[in-house]
Amino acid sequence: MSAPSDASLLRDWTIGESEEAFAILARRYAGLLYHAALRRTGREDLASEAAQNSLLILARKASRLTDLPSLSGWLHRTACYEAAKLLRRERRHEDRMKNLPAPDGPDESETAWQEAGPLLDQALDGLSEKDREVIFLRYFDGLSFEQMARQFGGESAAWRQRGSRALERLRVSLTKRGVAVSSGTLAMGLSTTLSQAAPASVLAAVSVSPAAGAAALSSYSLVGHSLHFMKLHPATWIVVALLLSAVPLSLQAVANASARNRIASLESSLSEGSERALVGTTQSKTSVVARSARANLLILADLIRADELGATLKGAEANRRLKSMSEEELEQLLTEAVTIDLHPDRRNKLINRLFLAYISERTPKVSPERVVATAGMLADRLGTEGQEGLWGWAVRVAPDWAKTDPEKALAWYREGIESGRLASLKVAPMMASAIYRGLYSEHREQADAFYHSLCEEERVGVIQSRGGLGEAEDFLAMAFEIRDPGKRREALLPMFQYETKGKSIAEVMEWVEQAGGRASALELLAAAAEGDPYREDGGIRFYQGMKSDDIAGRIDWLREPGSGDQSSAAIGAFLARTISSSPDATKENLDAEWERNPDEAMLAAYISRAGTTAVGAADALQRIKLLGDPDLRSGVLHDLLESPGAGEAIDLLRKSGLTSRELEELQLPTEIFE
Structure with missing residues (x-):
């Protein structure tokens, strides 16, 4: 009340x-x-x-x-x-005042x-x-x-x-x-x-x-x-x-x-009424602590913002303050941070910085169980916005928790699923994969039993987050068991992208045949052709777009014997994946491939899939005219216009001031530009 x-x-x-x-x-x-x-x-x-x-x-x-x-x-x-x-x-x-004791001097740090x-x-x-x-x-x-x-x-x-x-x-x-x-x-x-x-x-x-x-x-x-x-x-x-x-x-x-x-x-x-006053004093002191925490949070938020803008000394000051705090102090700040009056982006950055200090800069470390409990408590208070970041910290420590205390970790997860707390937040797949990883290293039988108790969406999370755990073929077999075609494809794509390095096209096609489904076969081959787009430097992974020679080499790989009649369409699907990260290199190779072999199946596969970004959609719109089959052109145009990047691409073309002649040359319906 x-x-x-x-x-x-x-x-x-x-x-x-x-x-x-x-x-x-x-x-x-x-x-x-x-x-x-x-x-x-x-x-x-x-x-x-x-x-x-x-x-x-x-x-x-x-x-x-x-x-x-x-x-x-x-x-x-x-x-x-x-x-x-x-x-x-x-x-x-004045004489009387001189006999009064002087107040204590202030702390040097509070001079201002x-x-x-x-x-x-x-x-x-x-x-x-x-x-x-x-x-x-x-x-x-x-x-x-x-x-x-x-x-x-x-x-x-x-x-x-x-x-x-x-x-x-x-x-x-x-x-x-x-x-x-x-x-x-x-x-x-x-x-x-x-x-x-x-x-x-x-x-x-x-x-x-x-x-x-x-x-x-x-x-x-x-x-x-x-x-x-x-x-x-x-x-x-x-x-x-x-x-x-x-x-x-x-x-x-x-x-x-x-x-x-x-x-x-x-x-x-003190009378009974005065005792109630003392209770009020304690509550007021608690309120003072909370308000002081909010003030400290505002200062930390300003220091973090200044650090982002290049003021490294401010960043060092923020780190110094955080390192000097105890677990309890950081938990108090985290509790206040979820309701602080800041822009959501700044608030989330502040919470992440606090949580990083909370779990990584303590000696001894905060127990995984306590970290998960703190993250869950804060997520409940935060509402839907920003919860993924908080649960992300819990996911980081959940494997250690499952490894050291599997019964308690499993009981916590099951309670979260039954209550709807995890399922409604869409964090269940992430947490399921984290707990599975912890169990797999020390408690293999419990890991298998846990996996088979999961729903298909949670199983997808486990397979997607394999990251070198066990043998690839074992996890591939687990993915093949998923009945829903969409979820099976979702689980398989990262497997094909990250686990096929060094394999021939024939070996990859064996996996494709086990997966089943011609439509998904193109996506899986394209993912295998793209491979791992990251490079590692000093323990940190960086995204690195493919260069023109790399793309040309993967096109040659897709043409190797063993790819069957899906080679051309797979090349188009592969180029649709690279257009957003390497647009110039992709266009160069697409032009060369069309000049070498103007296969409409390849171009149709590209156009129908390139609209995930405005860059890809704009390029695809300008290539539709190359398709000679009217029915094929109509079908891929429909797919393209339904894609996420199509609206922005059309706006860009409209603002470029296309003439009626240019529209005629593009062979696009004029109504989409009206």
């Missing part, structure tokens, strides 16, 4: 006189009030006093504030005013924020109401821009733009005050500073009722607000009047030399 809004709590307080409602508001904003006043005054006792004064003013003005989307901005300004009044009072007592801190509240107070509102909604309430749009109306993009402008205006305001701070540092500082929890003593003082807070008011503040107390609820005024006698005791507590003793004394006398 979502937490009640500020407006509803104020109505409960003003109309229903619910002190519990006011106590919730007090716990919600005590940290903001206390730390705003603390930054202004530098003293814990004055900060506590200013926080309590602010809440009492809220109790008086509650009925006028119910239209605000959030009280954070209004309360922050009130706390600043109260702190300023208390400082003016204290400055008349140390300089900005004392001026932050002045800069915030100088912003417009709208700018201050969006900053507090973002960094105090922790709302994303999408949440702001849902709660208060408008578009998330407009809220995001408004937030960016407000943050920039705040940064400029600080710069004018002599403090240079980056946007990233400012965002991180706001996330941690505005959301800090109040000390237990402050929460204990403000959590029970607004009337009880009157006991902590200084006599100066009580006199200043005495006229306004008449406007409070009668019951509250009676309690306040009775508590005025406690003012000397309150002043004595303020003058106490040891803040630690005060807190200890308060903690020892």
Whole structure:
């Protein structure tokens, strides 16, 4: 159940006189009030006093504030005013102030924020109401821009733009005050500073009722607000009047030399309501940790982006930060990263960088079971977008998990399939192949039993990901057992492409005959002719398009005795595979082949398959005129126009300004260009 809004709590307080409602508001904003006043005054006792004064003013003005989307901005300004009044009072007592202990010095790494801190509240107070509102909604309430749009109306993009402008205006305001701070540092500082929890003593003082807070008011503040107390609820005024006698005791507590003793004394006398306040403090601290994680993520995202743009020092800084983090810290960041307000592409890159550090830069390594569990938990929270990347990390470690603890890995997989969690995400084939690989090396019988328990789609994944596992012929036989022709072809294509190197055309044709099906035979022969398009350098595989001589050599291979009557069509299907990666070399060899032997079967096979990309489709459209058979031409044109690249290719030809004569020469229907 979502937490009640500020407006509803104020109505409960003003109309229903619910002190519990006011106590919730007090716990919600005590940290903001206390730390705003603390930054202004530098003293814990004055900060506590200013926080309590602010809440009492809220109790008086509650009925006028119910239209605000959030009280954070209004309360922050009130706390600043109260702190300023208390400082003016204290400055008349300089001798007394000299005896107060100085605050601890800041960490050297936070120099910029140390300089900005004392001026932050002045800069915030100088912003417009709208700018201050969006900053507090973002960094105090922790709302994303999408949440702001849902709660208060408008578009998330407009809220995001408004937030960016407000943050920039705040940064400029600080710069004018002599403090240079980056946007990233400012965002991180706001996330941690505005959301800090109040000390237990402050929460204990403000959590029970607004009337009880009157006991902590200084006599100066009580006199200043005495006229306004008449406007409070009668019951509250009676309690306040009775508590005025406690003012000397309150002043004595303020003058106490040891803040630690005060807190200890308060903690020892906490009532049941104060104990609830301490629970609220713990929850608030948890919220602070989460907001700090979000700020760190934004900084990391900026460093990663800068690294991509060539700023290697920024990349080194990102790596340094990641290497210094523990498993728990990285898991916290990953948990926050799946919901962070970033462009999906940047968010996914950030998650991948975090996961890389999580699984590869820890000593000792994170257990595979824990990695899989973390990836699954994050994938559930992420939704459909970006899940493949997360499950990809789980797939990397799943073989080790299956090797060391096969029973647990198998039980996890079966539960994921039965619940629909893996099947619905289309990751089952990848995970099945990973678990099979782990079982195959150490538990062969379990691997065979696992494979035969899989559906055909999952079996395709196992065969496609063989990667040197076992004998090629064994996996080929497994593929032949798949009944669905489309899935069987899907499993066989990588086998023919990567496992036929060095084989003669006759040997490959034996595999083709076992596969069955003339239509798939052309695809399998073409895949075998293309072979492995990657080269390895230093352990890294690079894609390398085929050169003209390579293509010519594979055409000769397809012409060898043993290919039967499928040689010409197979050459056309092979060239359709290379047109996208090596367009110039492919066109050169296709022209030469047509000149040598103008076989329409070869050209038809090429045209009907070349439309996977716009480059191939455009070339195929210009070659249709070479087909003399009208029925053949009509059939391959239909196939071509149904291909993925046809639409873009037609747009390119249309924009090139084809004349009617050129259209006539192409022998293409004019309606496709209209």
